[in-house]
Amino acid sequence: MLAHFDFDVIARTWQVLLFQGLVFTLQVTALSMLGGIVFGTLLAMMRLSSNMALSRLAAGYVNAMRSLPLVLVIFWFYFLMPYIGAWVTGASQPIRVGAFASALITFILFEACFYCEIMRAGIQSIPRGQANAGYALGFTYWQVMAQIVLPQAFRNMLPVLLTQTIVLFQDVSLVYIISLPDFVTLASKIAQRDGRLVEMYVFVALVYFVVCLTLSQVVKRLQTRLAVATH
Amino acid sequence: MPMIEIHKISKWYGSFQALKECSTKVNKGEVVVVCGPSGSGKSTLIKTVNALEPIQQGEILVDGYSVHDSRTNLPKLRSRIGMVFQNFELFPHLSITRNLAIAQMKVLGRNKDEAVERGLKLLDRVGLSAHKDKYPGQLSGGQQQRVAIARALAMDPIAMLFDEPTSALDPEMINEVLDVMVELAQEGMTMMVVTHEMGFARRVADRVIFMDAGEIVEDDSKEQFFSQPKSERAREFLSKILLH
C-alpha cells in the first residue's frame, strides 16, 4: 500500500500548507491564547469575588460554555456575529464580520472559560497571607492582584496554561466546519482536488503530531524546572 | 493620646462568635503584648486593627480615623500601620530589594531610587545588607522575618502590628527577630504584639492583654499581670507557659 503513496503531492503543496495553512492556525492560536488568558483571568477574579452577583454571573457563563461542544459554539458565533455587529454599530442590517475576526472572538470567548478554571486554581493556590501582606502595606485590590497574586499564580500555572494552549492549537482545526483557510481546510481542499486523501491527511496528522509532541515535551521540561526552582 | 482605640468590637464567623465586645487602647509609644491560648481570638483581634478582618459591631480608631468606616481611605490608612505576619509573607517572586521597595513605590508614590535607598537602609539596620539581591526562598526563616520587619518600617509607619512573629521560627532563630523588636520598642515605636514570648513581654511591654474565648480577660500593666493576675484563666495560662 505504501507503493501507492504519492509523495509528489506533498512535495508540491507542503509550502502552501505550512506557510499559509499552519501559519493561519498558529496566528489564531497565539491571539486566542493571549485574549483567552486575559479574559479568563478576569473571569477567575469575578468567580472568586465576594460580590455574589459577579461571581454567579461568571460561574454561569463558564459552566454553560464548558457544557457545549466547540463545534456548536463556532456555529453560534458564526451566525450570531453579524447581528451582534449590527447591534454594536447600530446598523439596520446584519453586517459582514470577517471570518478571521469571527473565529478569533469565538476562540477567545470559549477558551477563556478553560483558562479561567486554571487561573482560579492558581489564585487559590496563593496563601491568603500574601494578599493580606499586600493589603497591610496599603495596596488596593487591583495592586494586590497585579503585583502579588497574579504574577505568582501565573508562574505556578504556566505549565497548565501551556498544556491548555496545546489543546487550543488542536481545537483551531475545527474552523474547518466554517471553511476558514486553516491547515486542515487547505489540506482537505487539495486532497479533494487531487484525489489524494490518504497522503494529505497522513501529512496533516504527522505535522500536528510533531508540533504537539514537541510542545508537550517543552512543557514537561518547564514543569520539572519550576518544581525544582520552588524548592 | 491613644494611637489605636478599640471600642466594643464583636465578630462572628457564621454563628461562632470570635470576638466578644473587646475594648482596649494603645497609646503613642506604648508596647502592648496580647497573649492567650490558641483559638482565643488574639490573632483575629490584631487583624481587625487594619481591617484585614471585618467586624460586625463596634469601632476601631487609628490615629483618629475610623478603620471600618466605608468612607475611610483604607489603603492609605493601612500604609501607615506596619504589620508583621506569622509566616513572614515576603513576596516570593520578588527580590529582597524589590520586596522592600514595591509598596513604597506603588502606595506612597516614592520614586525608585528613593524607595530602594530607604529599603536598603532598613535592611542594613536588621543586619541583612549582604542579602539584598537574593530571593525570599534563599533566606532562613529568621532572616525572612527581619526583612519583613524592614519592609514594614520602610513605609514609615506610625504604629506596628506583630501577629505571632516568632511562632513559625525554629528556636535558634527566635532571638534574632526578638532583638530587632526590642530595639524598636526601646526607640519608642508604638507596638501591638501577639506573642507567647513572655520574656519579650517582661523586657519591653508596657501592658499585657490576656484573651480567652474571644474576650479580653485581663488588660493590665506588665508588673501587675506577671505578679498578680486577676483571673484564674490567666494564672493557669501563665503557669503553663512559664513551665517551658
Add this chain to the structure above:
Amino acid sequence: MKYNWNWGIFWELSPDATGTYLATLFQGLRWTIATGLSAWLMALVLGSLIGTLRTVRNPTVVRLGDAYVELFRNMPILVQMFLWFFVVPELLPTGLGTWVKQLPNSSFWTAVFALGFFTSARVAEQVKAGIRAQPRGQTMAATALGMTTAQTYRHVLLPMAFRLILPPLTSEFMNVMKNSAVALTIGLMELTARARAMQEFSFQVFEAFTAATLLYLALNLAIVLFMRRLERFVAVPGFTAARDAVAAAH
C-alpha cells in the same frame, strides 16, 4: 437589525420527511448519546488497561503505554476522525477496506472508534494519576500480605484509584459527549448536525441552535447528577484526604 423569530418552527415538518423539526433534533440527540456512550465504554476499558500498564515495573511496557497516550493525545480529534474515515480503509487489504466502507452507519462506527481511542488516552492519564496518588505503603502492605501484582492492582490499587479520579472522569464523560459533535464532519447526523440542517432548511438559525444548546445543557446535567450519585454510592466512609491530594495535584 431584525430577525424574524418563529418558535413555532419546531412543530413544522422537516423536509427530510421523518417528522417535525423537534423530532429530528431528538433523533440527533439519540445519535449523540449512542455515539458518546459507546465511545465512553471503549475509552474506559482501553484507558484503564493502558493507564494500569503505565504504572508497572517493566520499563518496556511503560514506554509502550506512554507512546500510546502520546499518539492519541497529540492529534486533533478532527484529524483522527479523518484518519479513521478516509485513510484507514485504504490501508486495509482491498476486500476488507471495501467492506468497511460499505458498512451501514459507517460514520457512526468511525466516530466511536476515533472518539474511543482519543478519549482512552485521556482516561489512561487519569488512571495512572489515580494509581500513583496512593501511598507506596499500600503496595508494600499488599505484597507483605502475599498478594501477587495482579491481585494488588485488582483488590487494592484500582478500587481506590477509580474513586479518586471520579471527578476528572466525569468531565471526560462530558467531553466525549461534546466531542461527538465533531463527527458531523464525517456525516454523522448527531445533535449539532441536525441543528445545522434545520438552520439550512428553515433559516431559523437561532431557534435551532437554542434548542441544541438546551439539549446539550440537559445532557450535561444528567451526566453530572448521575456521576454525583455514583460518587456517593461508592464513597468510602471517613476517606477524604487523598481525594483532596489528587484535586490539589491537578
